[in-house]
Amino acid sequence: MDETLLQFIRHLRHHGLAISTAETLDAMRVVATIGYSDPSLLRDGLASCLAKTVEDHSHFEECFARFFQSQLGSKTDEHSSDAATNENPSSENQGDGAASGEGEGAGNGQGSGGSGSSQRDSATLNEVIRAAAEAELENIQYRTQRGVYRRKILNALNDEQTLSDIQKLLDAGDDEQAHLLEQARQQQLATVKELIERQLLLNNDAAGKQLRDATLKDSSLSAMEHYHRERLPPLIRKLAKKMASRHRQRHKRARRGKLDLGKTLRRNMAYGGIPFHRFWKTTRKDKSEIFVLCDISGSVSAWSRVLLLFVEALSDVLPNTRSFVFCGQSIEVTDLFKQYPADEAMAIIQQRHGLGGSDYGLALNSFWNQIEDKLNRRSCVIILGDGRGNGGDTGIEALRSIYHRAKLVLWFNPESHYSWNTGDSEIRRYQSASHYVAECGSLRKLERLLDQLLSLLR
């Protein structure tokens, strides 16, 4: 039965649970201790060693229900005689009302058309399952592979032989026998199809998902379909989590103290200079504050959304962050992120403030007025915008004041480098009043920028 467990773990991995080899070994020991016979016991036991976070637990429950409902049903057919007693009442039910068929697990209900033929059906199913194992069906990843695997399974089932047998019987004039054989073959084909679909559903297009995530990271947001943007928040959270764990470690190391020699000697004068009590130096951590100002007018709103989500997800390692958005007036939205979950907060911001074209003059001036007394040598200001002020006031004076006061002024421009300084773009002027203007054309570039920023701040 260990093969079943391995299959189940593969199934969990496809659904995004990270399960290591060590945990697999644990799971095997768990199964060896408690056995397969008691499903609720098995669920609790496996959950304790395979699902290690609260979200994982709910995923696990789902996967467990789906997997073992079908798997245990079909596997017990082969092994124990218990299954026979399980099988009988279910087929009786079908004979009576024929209504409970849908409710049964896929493994049990599959193909059991009438109570008489149920024995032969399960034989067909077992044969197909064996053939599927031979064809390595569990590796199926994409919908487009269905044909290939169908061919492989049919080969393993020796379908050619069956076909030629039917032909021979027809030639010999034995229509009755040929008809029966043809019927059996059709049933087999249907079972194969169903099995492939089920496996595909179990694997849940995992490789496709990975490929999509990788492409999403590199593709430009402005070119991205609305449909794909829906996938961004979880991806951003994943990236931010990785980044946060990397920088957390560094941060702790820098804070460790050394022996404070002077204080130790002074305090131990009473003992003739023998250091009975030791004192340690402590390093004080500079509290840097980050101000994020995002343009949420039509042209770059998608980017602002990504940056705000990113900053929100990084709140673990960036404790003092204040977020502002603007079309015209700059408005602080830090509290909104504290009150609502990130996605909801973004929707509210867009709805309340996200109308009209960007007015950089008004935005930068009001931004400066709001943060003037908070800005100091430890502050870092990030501005996201394309610097296209529709020919209006640039607000460059306000930006220059910020530049003189703050430790770092970063300008993230979602436009590609080639289109800077064309048309109404004022980015060249802003360049003179910020430490660095960076292009953040894709998620990967943004991730790299923030990564560098984090190592700078620590």
Add this chain to the structure above:
Amino acid sequence: MTDARKDIDQLIANLAKQGYIASSAIATTLYLAQQLERPILIEGPPGVGKTELANATAAMLAKPLFRLQCYEGLDESKALYDWKYSKQLLYVQVLKEQLHDILDGTDNLANAVERLHNFDDIFYSERFLEPRPLLKSLQSDDGAVLLIDEIDKADYEFESLLLEILADFSVTLPEIGTLKAKHKPLVILTSNNTRDLSDALKRRCLHLYIPFPEAKLESRIVQSRVPAVPDELRRQLVNFVHGVRKLDLKKQPAISETIDWARSLLLLHCNSLSRELVEDTLNVLLKYEEDINMVSPELHGLIKRADSNL
């Protein structure tokens, strides 16, 4: 009924004797932890009995409980071991004369050092070792229960320190060498999930999530903890608490608060919930002014519902 199921039911019964009502999931994980000799990592909202499980387990097994409360800045000298620094210094001072005698008669420095080398690292032997909870639990003669409470409050690097203990039940001290556990302790870690724990730590543990219990289980817990509460009142108050948990509160009332509330109602000699009574004692259940303000207008409906449904 399988053997494992029988054992687990027995475990639930034994825990109940200690006043801890365990769900099947809790008992299964505890059973596996004993069988596989793995630590348990318990997560869940505050006040659902994470720490209590360790206490009850220690009492059930009749083994000593070593508790390590984690906090920011906790390091190995507080958690694992420390050298008795003052004792070392004192001995050096007292033995100064002795040292003189030993070195008497050596004519040059090389000889003196050579003679000193004949003595081992006396000052870094187990006699000068001050064991802290982690080491104590490894050294105990016939097993122990080690509770590492609120591991999420400790620093990131402290987790790495724990890895050797959790995986091999041994500790490497640079001055002495590796100390193996005489008898593997049952390790229980709790976390309130204020931050993510490292994957390395999670991999070595069995994971147990304790949510707020269902009404039936909570009712049994209250019964076991405060047996004097009449059935009718118990049913009402558990239902009431469950109603309160459905609201958006800053801090949800946990089991410990339910129990406290039951105790206070008992002290007030009441047999059923009434509006005035709840208003007066709501501060036992809710710990924030905002929460109390939020629940107060809903009281009527909550009490009515608590009274009607089972």
